[in-house]
Amino acid sequence: MTQPSPARMPVAGSPPPAAPQDTPKPPQKPAAGDKSLYGGTSSRRITVRDIAAAKQRGEKWPMLTAYDAMTASVFDEAGIPVLLVGDSMGNCHLGYESTVPVTMDETTLLSAAVVRGTRRVLVVGDLPFGSYQEGPVQALRNATRLVKEAGVGAVKLEGGERSAHQVELLVSSGIPVMAHVGLTPQSVNAFGGYPVQGRGEEAAQQLLRDAKAVQDAGAFAVVLEAVPAELAAEVTRSLHIPTVGIGAGLDCDAQVLVWTDMAGMTSGRVPKFVKRYLEMRELLGGAAKAFAEDVVGGTFPAEEHTFH
Structure with a gap:
């Protein structure tokens, strides 16, 4: 889950020569007061209201994972509007073979570090496996801990219809929720790996129901992971909340990558949807x-x- 280097500005009083007709114009610097998520000029924390407004504007935005203050500060300065303290910390930060062993103590500790290292981004803390599956009350207890102890602005949890009651209680209690459907890595043992989700009519309809269920429960956004691009596009058109794609094609409202994949820190094989922007x-x-x-x-x- 990087950005191109900003274009060099021309010297004052020396307008640049006209570009050839077939040369694309460089991106323009946002005007003062611009509300864009990426490249906006506001120094306050981004909130879920800003995310909703971006959906209305049709603005696409990037999200990356982060697990420590220093890396998070780099992404904050680069203009990334949303950072996920993902349970991917298990694979790429803590040395586990999957996300399943990640604990609330670990998530809280690293989420607090990311919050301390940033000024503008919306920090979303991932609820790890076993921290919300018992039901809404357990989910509220652990989500409250992330908000109170770590200072995150929102939490994320996996599951569609099966997690709708958890989403509803958290949102009604004042905790913004980013949902996650499609390939849900915490269910790796049930899936028997990391297969693409939503292939076939029945599976596609279930994914649509899952996405609508978490929207109706109050989620402010939903991650679509390892979903056929055509289905992800249909889900995006069907929802009034943003979709965040990871291996879900170009039509999602936002895109996320695990930062160690994006920056070429991960060794060995990486998923097909990963693009390395650095080695x-x-x-x-x-x-x-x-x-x-x-x-x-x-x-x-x-x-x-x-x-x-």
């Missing part, structure tokens, strides 16, 4: 090797790094 694992490994060689060769620390 960070290679760059970081190269820096570590250069440091090690300087130490072994006796060239670090040099005089400029030494106190007398």
Whole structure:
């Protein structure tokens, strides 16, 4: 779940030469007071009302995961409007084989770090497996903890119709909820892996029912994961809340990637829907090797790094 470098501005008083007719114009800097989620000028925290307004404007927006203050601050400064402290922390931050072992203590700790490291983004904390499946009361207890102890602006939970009662109680209690349907990674043991969801008429209709159920329960947005693009487009047209795609095609209102996938930190095979915008694992490994060689060769620390 990155952004292109901002275009260089021309020197004052020197208008740029006219671009050739077939050359696309660079993106324009938002005007003062612009309310866009990405590139907007407001310094206050983004809220679910801003997300709803973006849907009305037809604005697409990006979302990334984050698990620590420093990385979150980079994404905040880059203009990413929404950061998800996802249970993907299990795979890419905590060393688990899946998201299932992630605990409320871990989610709360890392969510608080992301909140502390940011100023503008809406921080969404993921409710981990086992923290809401018992029912609405359990969901409210754990979601309240994320809001009170970590300071998140919203929570996310998986499931459509089966989680609608949890969504309804959380929303009625003042906690905004982002829902998650399609491929729900916490159900990896039930799915037997990570298959595409919604293929076939019956499965497609169930996914539509799931998305509408969480909307009717009060969710402010819904993640569609590993869903055929045509079905995701239909769901997006059918809802008045934004859809956030991950492996769900171009027609969703927003797109999310796990940041370690997006930046090329993840080793080995990654899902088909991932686009790497950087080879960070290679760059970081190269820096570590250069440091090690300087130490072994006796060239670090040099005089400029030494106190007398």
